[in-house]
Amino acid sequence: MTTTTTTGADTAGAAPRPAHTTPPAHTGPQPGGPQSGPANDERLRRWRLVLGADSAEGTGCTLTGRDAAMDGALTALYGAGGRPGGRGRNSRAAGLGASAPSVARWLGDIRTYFPSSVVQVMQRDAIDRLGLAALLLEPEMLEAVEADVHLVGTLLSLNKAMPETTKETARAVVRKVVEDLEKRLATRTRATLTGALDRSAKISRPRHHDIDWDRTIRANLKNYLPEYGTVVPERLIGYGRAARSVKKDVILCIDQSGSMAASVVYASVFGAVLASMRTLRTRLVVFDTAVVDLTDQLDDPVDVLFGTQLGGGTDINRALAYCQSRITRPADTVVVLISDLYEGGIRNEMLKRVAAMKSSGVQFVTLLALSDEGAPAYDHEHAAALGALGAPAFACTPDLFPEVMAAAIEKRPLPVPDKEAHR
Numbered sequence: 001m002t003t004t005t006t007t008g009a010d011t012a013g014a015a016p017r018p019a020h021t022t023p024p025a026h027t028g029p030q031p032g033g034p035q036s037g038p039a040n041d042e043r044l045r046r047w048r049l050v051l052g053a054d055s056a057e058g059t060g061c062t063l064t065g066r067d068a069a070m071d072g073a074l075t076a077l078y079g080a081g082g083r084p085g086g087r088g089r090n091s092r093a094a095g096l097g098a099s100a101p102s103v104a105r106w107l108g109d110i111r112t113y114f115p116s117s118v119v120q121v122m123q124r125d126a127i128d129r130l131g132l133a134a135l136l137l138e139p140e141m142l143e144a145v146e147a148d149v150h151l152v153g154t155l156l157s158l159n160k161a162m163p164e165t166t167k168e169t170a171r172a173v174v175r176k177v178v179e180d181l182e183k184r185l186a187t188r189t190r191a192t193l194t195g196a197l198d199r200s201a202k203i204s205r206p207r208h209h210d211i212d213w214d215r216t217i218r219a220n221l222k223n224y225l226p227e228y229g230t231v232v233p234e235r236l237i238g239y240g241r242a243a244r245s246v247k248k249d250v251i252l253c254i255d256q257s258g259s260m261a262a263s264v265v266y267a268s269v270f271g272a273v274l275a276s277m278r279t280l281r282t283r284l285v286v287f288d289t290a291v292v293d294l295t296d297q298l299d300d301p302v303d304v305l306f307g308t309q310l311g312g313g314t315d316i317n318r319a320l321a322y323c324q325s326r327i328t329r330p331a332d333t334v335v336v337l338i339s340d341l342y343e344g345g346i347r348n349e350m351l352k353r354v355a356a357m358k359s360s361g362v363q364f365v366t367l368l369a370l371s372d373e374g375a376p377a378y379d380h381e382h383a384a385a386l387g388a389l390g391a392p393a394f395a396c397t398p399d400l401f402p403e404v405m406a407a408a409i410e411k412r413p414l415p416v417p418d419k420e421a422h423r
Contacts, residue, residue, distance in 0.1 A: 107144040139169040153261025157310040196406035255339035262371035272301040287319035288312035315345035331361035341382040363408040366393040
C-alpha cells in the first residue's frame, strides 16, 4: 500500500486519513540505522499526523501543542465514527442539533490550523460524511465556514428550506464567492472574446491598423523587389474591427440537477460577464424537467443563482426546444449546453434538435461540466452520439472556457482537452 505525506509542518495532516492503515516498516528506527535525531523525529511526527491516533501507535510519537490540536480537528472528522465537537478519542456528539456550537468551534479550529484550500476540502467532507448540511441553515454557522464554489452549491440546494433569518447571510456568502470569481475570470474572458469577435469580422479591404502584416507579407513574397528591399502587396490580409452592434448571440443552457452545482455557479458568473459585452447578446436558460429563462437577471449573477433550483430530474430535449425557438440568426449563434447528459426526456428528439441547429449554422458546444474538478460522471452513449453529430462533449475548466467560446465564435475546432477521456 502506498501512502502519501505532505510537506511542511502546518499541512502534514491535510490529506484524509485512511480508516485502517499500518505505517510502512521503514518509518520506525531500523536495526543498524539511526535510532533518533531531528530528521527521524520529524518523519515520525508526520506519519503520526497522517495516520491518526487509532492506527499510529507503532510510530511511538506523542503529539503536543499545535500538533495535538491539528490531530484533534482531523480525528473529529476522519476518525472512526467521528463527528466534530466530540470529546475523547472515540466519543462523539450524538446529534447534529446538540453539537452545533462545537461544530462552529471546529470550523474555527480548522481555519486556524490549515490553509484555505485544505479547509474547503474538510468542510466538503464534513457535509458529506457527517450530514452537516442542515447546520448551514443557521447564520452563525455560515459566518464560520470558508466560502467556496462547493459551499455555494450546497447553499443553493438548501435555498427553499432556508429560513428568512439565514437568507441574508447566505446571499452575502454567495456574493463574496461570485465577486472573487468575477475578479479572476472577467478580464481574460472579455479580452479573449473581444479578439475573437474582431477576427470573426472578416473584410476584403482591411484598414491600415487592421492588416495582419505577417500573413500579408507571406502571401506576397513573390512580389519582393530586391532593388528596393520591399514587398509590393497585391492582396491585403486582415480583419475588420467588430462594431458596437451585436455580432453574436450566445445561449447558455444549463442543467440544474444536483450533480451540476459547481457548473451552475461558474456558468452564472460567465453569463454575467458575457452579458456585459455589447457585441454579444447573451441568454441564460436553466432547466431540470422545467425550463426557466433567467436572462433578465444576468446583471446580477447572485440573483441568477438564487433563481435556480438544484435537484430534480432532467429534460434536455425540452430545454433545447426552448433555446431553438429563441434563435433568430443561426449563422451568428453559439449554443452552449452544460449538462452531464443524463436525459430524462426523449433522447432521439434531443439529438434531432442538435442536428437541426447545427445544419442551420448554429455553433453547438456541449460541456459535461464547467468546473475545476476532474472528469465528471456523464452519459457516455449520449456524449458519443453528440460527438458523431460534430458536437464533441467534454469537461471544461473555467480557465479554458474563454478559449472554447472564442473558438466557437470564430467557427474553428474547439480546444477539446484530453480527447481520449471523452470519447
